[in-house]
Amino acid sequence: MSGSARMRKFSTLGPAVLVLLTAVVVLIAGPATIRELTFAQTSARVFQASERLNHDNVLEQVNQAYRDIATLMEPSVVHISARRPMPELRGFRTASTSTGSGWVYDEDGHIVTNYHVIEGADAIEVQLYTGDIRPAEIIGSDPLTDIAVLKIPSGRLHAASRADVRDPVVRGDMVFAFGSPFDFRFSMSSGVVSGKGRSVGVIRNQFGMRTGYENFIQVDAAINPGNSGGPLTNHRGEVIGMNTAIATAPRSTNEEGQFSGVGLAIPLDMIEPVVNQLITTGVVEKGFLGINVADRTMLVGEAYVTRGYRGRGIVITRIDSNRTELMERFEHGDVLVSVDGASVSSFEQAIELAHEAAGQLSDDDQDAITLTVWRFDVEADAGRHRQISLPVDLISDLSTVRTVRLDEPISRMLEQMGFYNQGVLVSRADRNGPAFGAGVRVGDVVTHVNETPVMQLTQLQSVITSLMPDDIATLDVWRYDGERQLGDTMQIDVPLARLDQVRMTGQIDPQRNRNAIESLGIARMRTFTESYAEEVNLRFHPGVLVEELVPGSPLSRQIRRGAVIVSVMETPISDVDEFLEILSSVNLHGTRNGVRIAVINPDGSHATARLRIQ
Template sequence: MLKPAFARGVLGATVLALVIGVAPLAPAPAFARAAPESFADLAERISPSVVNITTSTTVATPAQPGPSFPEGSPFGDMFRDFGIPNGPNGPSRPQRSNALGSGYVISEDGYIVTNNHVIEGADQIEIEFFSGDRLEAKLIGTDPKTDVALLKVTSDKPLPFVKFGNSDTMRVGDWVMAMGNPLGQGFSVSAGIVSARNRELSGTYDDYIQTDAAINRGNSGGPLFNMDGDVIGMNTAILSPNGGSIGIGFSMASNVVSKVVGQLKEYGETRRGWLGVKIQDVTPDMAEALGIAMAEGALVSEVPEGPARDAGIQAGDIIISFDNGEVKSTRDLVRRVADAPVGEAVRVTVLRDGKKETIVVTLGRRELAEGEAVPAAVQRPQDSEKDLLGLTVTPLTAELGTELGLPSDATGLVIKDIDDTSAAYEKGLRAGDLITEAGQEPVANIDDLEARIGDAKDAGRKSVLLLIRRAGEPRFVALPVE
């Protein structure tokens, strides 16, 4: 079972090899690095840049069982007299839930990188440094697609930090060292080797380094170092049948993380290029049918409205080069397009009727195109539900509509759950209500609602106006967006 990369344990790294009665091994390349006698010097040098992260979240606890009383009952008044305003079955007071993770400082002025899943949903984030000092952190931005989050602390002195290395130079068999907060035990170091490269797990932009360095629950967001002390990965997931390390851990490659961090630092969000084609890999059967020698490239299956259509790319084209970089698969193309600046004019080389043709395309922005035309090979499914404004919402389906007694032509988002401590609850919204408009525009999916919330924030407004329908009756409600 694949689990979020949460931690790191200590692993002895001394290796003894005996070769008896076999042919001599080929000489090692001049740049090969022997196993270090000790990792202690490296650990001592970079430990001050690694941090423990504690997050706090407000959660509602279920009401305790007990007798219930009708409205106006004197027994209900008795409970209120004793400070229990809603009686024994009323909503209980919210409680705090804590979670642990790891991270690392990337600048002396306090920028810290971790996994998005470490801080997701948190309303308080505390950073503990190797020295024992603690500081509150604020969230700068997140990218759920790569599970990256950028935090910022304010310190009265420069902080020790580490820099990103080039993950593309790492080879299978290279030594690596992981640091973090496994199982909440505090700062811990483990060592191992790169077990594999370019692993895909589930995301569009996945590029994981697999390692046998011990990673356990609590190590999420911690760094994976090369022997120069540069970050070449961020520990994110483990493969485990029992939740503990079995020597199969995954770290998101630093060349992916650093690009995301750069955008989060500059914009507070990601801004990925968008080509606007539906694509699929070229199989050997397709290559044979198309009369091409190699089963490589990205086959365009459809060209909806967008930059590619405007530039003249056609269904049936095989994209073999993007911005002067070779494209061997759909994965290559998706990552190259995402890394390209929005609005940039790039050269795209295609095979059309057996001949090469170069087309100049001005890229759009993927985030604005989400939910419209996105490459089918990597399209992120629409969220089935999401927590926004204190509400858990989900798109209205025919089954939900029947269950709620809504007309067949109804559209919108159904409130599945609601935070009892939220402004939405205080204003009377309840599970089963239907959101049909936000910001006086129709909403049919979660992206629509997120866009309207974003519009309200961009306009400097403190709230967004929702149109709610309950039992067919409309009602406007303004909810805070901060």
């Protein structure tokens, strides 16, 4: 073989031999080399990460911000111990102690906490972050919002910084909860706002009835027993709410649960009006619209019950404007009750009954069938049944009418009218109420109040009751025009009236009702004393003197001005405190015949009467 031939053969086989040798080397030394290379790469990444974390690290800034918020809030958070007397046991008087949290509202010594933290307490102590323990007195409370104000000796107090209520709290905002969970005092947890406008029925009266106004901020920051009353802050350490409850298992929602990812806080825009009034006057006045509203999820029939209709039927939501003869006979909102006396529960049934009734007409009969509708007169604030004669040749036009059943959700009715947004339906408007006087009407949909979106009735209630009487509530309203088959939006300014809490809740508030219980017919009252009896020249009897009666009230027809209430439910009383104590133990909405009282009239005659909410 010539040299050139050998060279060509090597050129052909050489690369293959090199690849083979490389493969052998890799098989022998490769695993160790790869491990070294991987380790080197990992070390490089760790070094780079460490360098980044130690230089211009955003997490360090966040961490420092957390520390700053803790430092800022620590002096403003307090631990509360409340002692409650217990019934005597074998002649021994006992007491129980519960704990909660609170926060310094101002440098004068006012402390804000939850009402349920101090409810029924006869002695309260407040511990500051320094360990200093100071006695506290109750300035006032509002069970309907679960807010209470205490007063401790002032001096060396750091008031919490409060956010501007005009700055909205938004879902996703970072929040921090402070308090004493499980008695671990001055603790801090963090999370985000998960939702707003929550209502879970946690605020109830002593009879277990839902009477409170709830518009909670939902957070995922850990809130546990003992956190109640503590502040909830934003990322600047400004108070935006107060921890109040934990949503627990479906069977119960109360402050005694354990955290399961859903914490609830009262928003600051509800807290400030209540606290400021309690500090100033000791009682809380709330605004009142004078309307009933229904959520979109409620049934159509429930809205009609508040208007006074109870029965079967279907609601007419839309009439084709081209069917003028139908437009002349029916109105948007009519309840079609029966066809020729046969009750109606669905649209299909109504059409079927109409054709059957037409088929039964004789030659001597008028060529029309009779439909009964129930119609609500918005201006008269009352409804009544009407008979409508429908010619047979118009029966086929009924198929163009749109209706909903009474057992369908209100959202279905609104969608048929062309409304797909959030809001609450006005189901009733008191003719003597401020909203009706300002122009609000039954069938309106309230979407905003003072620029705050309204998604459910509890939100509307909470916003309105956080305002004071005579404040202006600006309502954004959507109103359907049945003739034009279009909805219009408008703003209505409503000067608020004063909420009568007895009429709303059925429960007496001893703080508020010391001088009058107008909803029961008592316009002015006082403890009747011997000295005052001499002053007004009346014979003295221990009890409560009724100085003025509400004109036209049921009570004014039973007793006379100047009568003295001497007993309530067969229990003798000697002063206003005893009178109110007995009444506050009664659910006035649950007494069909009212509360029985015994009185002595100015002429000395004895009489009995019934106290009822008028």
